[in-house]
Amino acid sequence: MLTTQPPSLHLPPLRGLPILSPGALIDYIEYLRGLYTPSVRGSKIRRRFPSDPPSQTNTTLPHISSQPAPDLDQIAALRADQFERAYTIRWLTYLINNAERLEGEGSEVEKVIDGASNLLANCSGTSSAGIINRVLDFPSPRGVISIALRDIPLENGDFNSVGAQTWGGACVLSEMIADRPADFGLVARDSTTALRVLELGAGTGLVGLTFTAVANSIGIPVSVVCSDFYPSVLENLALNITTNFPVQNPSISSQFLDWSSLADHHPPPLPPPLDVPCDVILGADIIYEPEHASWIHACVSHFLDRSKASEFHLVIPLRQTHALESGTVEVVFRGNLGPTILSKETIVSDVEGNAAQEVEYAYYRIGWSRA
Missing domain, CATH: 3.40.50.150 (Vaccinia Virus protein VP39)
Known part of the structure; x- marks a missing residue:
């Protein structure tokens, strides 16, 4: 189930991103994808x-x-929270701009950056225009x-x-x-x-x-x-x-x-x-x-x-x-x-x-x- 913790609390600090493994970063990207990509x-x-x-x-x-999914209201509220969206955009932008500092196999790092780039497009406004990038x-x-x-x-x-x-x-x-x-x-x-x-x-x-x-x-x-x-x-x-x-x-x-x-x-x-x-x-x-x-x-x-x-x-x-x-x-x-x-x-x-x-x-x- 998608966690209802806001990105500003759930995501690791920016300065620590380069030392995280690609697998850990992908887990965080999956969390953001569940939050900002409509199912x-x-x-x-x-x-x-x-x-x-x-x-x-x-x-x-x-x-x-007819029973709503657990925490559906919280998830919708997080999606609409402009502060959390702005925080997510900064986090993804930093991750993409520091791709060369990430440790791991080239294919794994590429998967991280591709996922982050797709999410950044959604969070930066294309989704509000009706364009959604999915994986x-x-x-x-x-x-x-x-x-x-x-x-x-x-x-x-x-x-x-x-x-x-x-x-x-x-x-x-x-x-x-x-x-x-x-x-x-x-x-x-x-x-x-x-x-x-x-x-x-x-x-x-x-x-x-x-x-x-x-x-x-x-x-x-x-x-x-x-x-x-x-x-x-x-x-x-x-x-x-x-x-x-x-x-x-x-x-x-x-x-x-x-x-x-x-x-x-x-x-x-x-x-x-x-x-x-x-x-x-x-x-x-x-x-x-x-x-x-x-x-x-x-x-x-x-x-x-x-x-x-x-x-x-x-x-x-x-x-x-x-x-x-x-x-x-x-x-x-x-x-x-x-x-x-x-x-x-x-x-x-x-x-x-x-x-x-x-x-x-x-x-x-x-x-x-x-x-």
Whole structure:
């Protein structure tokens, strides 16, 4: 649980920072990150279990605890305290400016400075403008996968640009990929051909970035395409890709994709790398309008490779406010026409930093019928 002690009391004195180990400094940065980076709702998996079989409609709605998280008011008060924010800014600035005096391995010191720099951007005013820098960590068989993200605000209040923020479903799907890569096709293969992966409605790119990082950690070649529609979202997506893979990396790219165009009877030809079938398709929190399920069905029908046991992995929140939209998944992906639901699980997650609340998700594995 996040401590409610103010930074001016919890952080070590400035003059003592250079003699602290990188591990100790990272602990302090994590404390500040929890305090000054707003949490992502429903982002930590608590439990998962099989849902109703595909032939039945699951009407489970989310259980949201009405009990506030312990010390939530104190944390909010600390966040709003201008003296504590100013103290934090001075502390982080001193740490960054004295990086050369820090003791430890170069990679460890670099991690400290990167974390401090992201937090300084949040504390210095970008977060008040709607820009949030995050670092999300996911345990994996080969170690922790860390993904740096920038969230940006809605553009002129346009809900179409909502993908520029990180949503809980993307965190949940990323955690699943990192924890069980084999479930997503990340297994040793005889072929040297890269595994072709498409993320629909990539938003900040978290899922695609995590998939790429996990694949790289276990030495499996992949070609991940993070697709989206809205210009500002694509611009931010490209920046997040460059941040995590600063050297030009053929394993991951961003691409414009209009779902509705593939719902036409005569869809237009698509440019590379969207001109070949995919082994894996990923989607998180991408059903928030009634027509989205039909458009996504058209995309999956078009892109999912029929010649293999290829799958579409979809995570959607079960919320009362979007019951109609999420229900369309059960209708559209049932039957013999096109890809169908192969299995379904319910995943219960807590809100990062607030274990007193829960959010439920439906996790679908969708593919061509194996009958």
